[in-house]
Amino acid sequence: LTPPPAADDHLPCGREHWLLASALVAVTSASPGGRADPSRSVRIRDVARRAGVSHMTVSRVINGHPHVKEATRQQVLAVIREMEYRPSRLARELSLGASRTVTVLTANPTLHGPAALLQGVEEAARAAGFSVGVCVLDSADPAAVAQSVDRVCDPSTGGVIVIAYDLAGVRALRVLPTGVRVVAALEATDARAGRRYPSVMLDDRSAAAAATRHLLSLGHRTVHYVAAPSSTRASPRTQGWRAALRAAGADVPRVVTAGWSPASGYRRGRPLAANRDVTAVLCGNDDLAFGVIHAMREAGRPVPDEVSVVGFDDIPQAAFYAPPLTTVRLDFVGLGRDCFRLIRDTGAPATAAPPELVIRASAGPPPKGRMCIRRISP
Amino acid sequence: LTPPPAADDHLPCGREHWLLASALVAVTSASPGGRADPSRSVRIRDVARRAGVSHMTVSRVINGHPHVKEATRQQVLAVIREMEYRPSRLARELSLGASRTVTVLTANPTLHGPAALLQGVEEAARAAGFSVGVCVLDSADPAAVAQSVDRVCDPSTGGVIVIAYDLAGVRALRVLPTGVRVVAALEATDARAGRRYPSVMLDDRSAAAAATRHLLSLGHRTVHYVAAPSSTRASPRTQGWRAALRAAGADVPRVVTAGWSPASGYRRGRPLAANRDVTAVLCGNDDLAFGVIHAMREAGRPVPDEVSVVGFDDIPQAAFYAPPLTTVRLDFVGLGRDCFRLIRDTGAPATAAPPELVIRASAGPPPKGRMCIRRISP
């Protein structure tokens, strides 16, 4: 494997990527279809026959029922091991009339929030003997969302958890049929949705207000806001930010709407960087904050010396960014656990931790001459 | 919501976190169990009765079979819509004898690689009418891994995809029963595993060698390597790195073993930062690179002026880090798609893009006096 031929072995200029030509994907296909044995798998009657009992007693030992003679029980167990028998989940659940799998619906399982929430759901589900499915929602195509919902809302489903932090999730909620257990992870108290579905949420509004107040208390005249996509027009984070500014008598700048990615934060951050009046920026998530900080740096406005930036989420990279990011930590894993508990309807208390402002190094006082002495009221 | 009371409204010092006391998790429970209708869901015989036909003709229209009179077909369709009938997937798959769900096994679904691979699997699966399940493997507990495998390897499963980039995944592969379709995402050509299971992999070895050669060609005397966990002792990335150093006649430093996180990279990066001989570091993933760069910065050794750092993965944050990270881009989404195709055994060609070195700003020539003129041979 070699860099593209270059006479002096120096870096080829004007070419940002090297295609590693020989670094191809290798696909090994051992036996087609895996180790799949051509013979059909062993069924409950097979082990019954071999053990010299009826399939009913096999069923009993599988399910740990009492009233099975210890000797026959041991015998059956031995045959089960010998034949490598594994009961069919499909058959079991059909006869039981209840599937033990919950499906989580999300527009993007690689984003920090959804990924962590999924992990929380899986953790709680596995502990309860449930399986978890994932179905991703097409953000651009409402018809596809409806189709996904349709596939997932099988009458035999154990429940559906929809991550409704964006439009796709809200659309899914809208087309959900009646008769299926659903829990929604909502952006914040949405009166309508909260009444229709059991739901979990974090107090985004208060958290955004606290983050904003933190920046104001540092001496900034006002705080700009770069918003991630939201399920509602009046996103709770936006509300909290605005309320905190109003309470302090500060100007309320126009919301800058963005996507989820660092690239989007960078694009939206450039005009902000060009505006000398901007000294403090709150971002809808940490990735946006990274992009904004990058734009500031590029414009020669170092963070936090010239401008302060605060994020949302506290992703694992936040503490190791340059500068380490001040952000609002959100417990998505706990939220996921709570989603599953609500599906089970056990009445167990919520476990997700409340949002927490983690103060690191990306926010500080505004540059001299732009300081604003203000008393922040509760 | 207020910061903790502080007489002058300044930041409380020596306290890194503010607990946003009132920002509690809200859990709304509308009707217990969701909108679950207490009445049982409608079955195929219900619509048959209402439509005045046998359940067989209903089955035929559901499955788009020909040989159904158009009039009765329309009639049945109308009743299906009216009663909101949805066929039970459980029953359907049991009678068909084949489940249309594949499960992916991974130790950590929030990490970039597994998350992106899962997304690729889901995309391909959804397009083919399959569902996808996720099951996370406990890295610390082999017994728990065996139990997870056991749950997932139901005889009715549509297939299992195991992400075997670490020990937990390899353990899962080891205890997999025969008779289930499995595809493994392997770190690189592992002769044994590759023969036992259909598998997909990227050419990590060549990519690591290319990245190493890139650093050497910049003039560094040698390249240190901070490794992410691996499934094998002789990880292909380590091999590629070592081979490139040897081919260039460079010293081969001790491998620094680390975890997956930026925090781990930081911990392992500190001793490296303290060692003035270290001028170039290759990292097993981008998160580790962030941690290493942070350690360097903290030690007053700016990247890339004093030391060069290269990562692996090209996560979305990489381009917006300070400095923008030079890294090897890996197509995990494509790999996931390929996994699903192998499960289906369609013989479709692999689609994952080959690894690609993305040159940004975290690697440059070594500081003066430490430059090494060397001719890098192919």
Add this chain to the structure above:
DNA sequence: CTGAAAGCGCTTACAG
């Protein structure tokens, strides 16, 4: 303690 019967909700043959 154990088994023969009936059923979960759908399907694939096989008859009309």
Add this chain to the structure above:
DNA sequence: CTGAAAGCGCTTACAG
């Protein structure tokens, strides 16, 4: 074109 039968692999009553 349509239906009565039998079966997918398990389960829950109900008898012995």
